[in-house]
Structure formats: C-alpha cells, structure tokens
Amino acid sequence: MIKVYENVGANGGATLTGYIHSPSREMPNYDNRPAILVIPGGGYSMVSDRENEPVALAFFAEGFNVFALQYSVGAAARDMQPLLEAAAAIAMMRSRAAEWHIIADKIAVCGFSAGGHLAGSIGILYNKPELLERGGYAPDQVRPDAMALCYPVITSGAEAHRGSFTNLTGSSLDDEANREYSLELYVTDKTPPAFIWHCVDDTCVPVDNSIILIEALRKHKVPFEAHLFEKGGHGISVCTREVGTPNPHCAHWVELFCEWLRAKFETNI
Numbered sequence: 422m423i424k425v426y427e428n429v430g431a432n433g434g435a436t437l438t439g440y441i442h443s444p445s446r447e448m449p450n451y452d453n454r455p456a457i458l459v460i461p462g463g464g465y466s467m468v469s470d471r472e473n474e475p476v477a478l479a480f481f482a483e484g485f486n487v488f489a490l491q492y493s494v495g496a497a498a499r500d501m502q503p504l505l506e507a508a509a510a511i512a513m514m515r516s517r518a519a520e521w522h523i524i525a526d527k528i529a530v531c532g533f534s535a536g537g538h539l540a541g542s543i544g545i546l547y548n549k550p551e552l553l554e555r556g557g558y559a560p561d562q563v564r565p566d567a568m569a570l571c572y573p574v575i576t577s578g579a580e581a582h583r584g585s586f587t588n589l590t591g592s593s594l595d596d597e598a599n600r601e602y603s604l605e606l607y608v609t610d611k612t613p614p615a616f617i618w619h620c621v622d623d624t625c626v627p628v629d630n631s632i633i634l635i636e637a638l639r640k641h642k643v644p645f646e647a648h649l650f651e652k653g654g655h656g657i658s659v660c661t662r663e664v665g666t667p668n669p670h671c672a673h674w675v676e677l678f679c680e681w682l683r684a685k686f687e688t689n690i
Contacts (some may be wrong), residue, residue, distance in 0.1 A: 462534030484690035537573025620653035
C-alpha cells in the first residue's frame with residue numbers, strides 16, 4: 422500500500438510518502454510494525470532520487486513500514502524549515518500510528534549525506550526550544566527511537582561539507598549560525614541509539630564527520646554501531662545497479678542495519 426501525504430510541516434513545504442504493509446488475517450502478529458522515516462540527501466540543494474524510493478523499498482522488503490520525506494531545499498531550507506518538516510513527519514507518524522499500522526514507540530529515522538544531517542538533527546536537536554515552540558510539540562512527539570546516519574554531514578568545523586551548511590543557513594563560514602547545526606556539539610545521554618556507516622575514501626563528505634560524531638556518542642555513552650568501509654565513495658545509497666553504484670560489499674549495510682534495528686526494537690519481523 423502506497424500513500425502520499427502532502428503539505429507536511431509548518432509551511433506545508435514537504436511531502437511524505439508511505440509504504441505500508443496491509444494487515445492480513447494470515448499474519449495477525451504483524452498488523453502493526455516498526456517504522457522507518459527515510460530522508461534522502463542532496464546537499465540541501467535537491468532531494469536525491471536514488472536515496473529515496475529504492476531505500477524505502479529495501480526496508481519495506483525487510484518487513485518495516487516505511488515513509489520517505491521530500492523536504493524543502495535551496496533558499497526554502499533557511500529558517501530551520503527542513504528540521505520543522507522532519508519533526509512534523511515523525512509527529513504525524515506517531516499521531517496516526519493506529520491508522521498507518523505503526524508501533525508508535527518504534528520509529529527510526531534513516532538519512533543520507535545532508536539527509537543524514539537532517540536525520541541526525543531531529544535525533545539530536547529534537548528538544549531544541551525553538552523547534553518545540555514553533556511546532557507546538559512536546560519532545561517525545563518528535564524524538565526518533567533510533568537513527569541510521571549514512572555518510573552523514575555532521576560538523577560545521579574544518580571537515581564540513583560547506584555547501585550543505587551554506588544552503589541551510591546562508592553562511593559559508595564556521596560561524597554561530599552554522600555551529601547551531603554542528604551536531605557533535607549537542608549530543609547528550611538522551612540522544613537516540615545510532616547506526617552509522619561511511620566510506621573512508623569519501624571525498625565529498627569526509628569520513629571525519631562520522632568519526633567526530635562517534636566520539637561524541639561514546640563520550641555520552643549513547644549506544645551506537647559504526648561501519649567504515651575502505652572503498653565506495655559518496656552517495657552510494659543501497660549500492661545496487663538500479664541506483665548506479667553496484668558495490669556488493671558496502672551493500673551489506675542494509676542487512677546490518679536491519680539486524681541492528683530489530684535487536685534495538687526487540688522485534689522479529
């Protein structure tokens with residue numbers, strides 16, 4: 422079952438597409454399932470197709486209910502708009518959990534590159550006062566229960582993917598505006614468990630981004646699992662011919678993440 426929900430977020434700029442398993446009398450134990458919110462990358466300048474539906478369908482095939490977020494980019498990404506849209510998507514998934522057959526306390530977010538930054542932002546900055554006030558949320562409404570960050574943009578420091586921050590804030594510098602979204606600075610012991618993977622030879626978003634976040638998670642004793650692949654580059658999505666980046670070794674990340682998430686969510690789907 423595929424459903425499209427438009428006008429998501431404070432200014433209605435986002436679209437949420439759901440891939441939902443239909444309940445079956447033959448499988449009564451699976452009427453309700455954990456869910457994953459997929460957030461494609463694109464440097465906050467576009468939303469990648471190869472990190473969108475192919476990823477959603479891979480997770481759907483693993484038994485999860487999946488939602489993919491088409492969020493605001495370019496000049497429309499300013500003023501915290503993508504974060505508001507990610508928060509709205511999770512809040513909507515929780516409020517309509519019964520209708521969409523979601524287990525409301527088992528919602529993960531999975532983001533790629535700049536989408537990994539957005540996924541990490543809603544995971545780490547979920548209790549940002551301005552976000553809660555503007556969206557009218559309580560922290561538990563928008564905090565994901567787990568997050569997968571795939572070759573993510575994390576830091577506004579020396580190893581930053583500067584283009585992502587420029588599109589997000591309008592500044593090309595490591596200044597106050599960008600440090601508000603330098604995620605390693607805001608990890609706490611309340612940050613959701615994380616699954617992280619990155620390729621060491623990534624020349625677009627340096628692997629240092631993931632390493633910096635891993636150190637912050639370790640410091641705050643946040644559960645995490647990380648996989649650093651020697652070769653693969655950037656933007657490889659599910660690593661298949663369909664997405665134009667066939668890489669059988671790196672493709673194992675999908676299986677590894679799903680195994681990890683099933684263990685975290687204590688589910689046998």
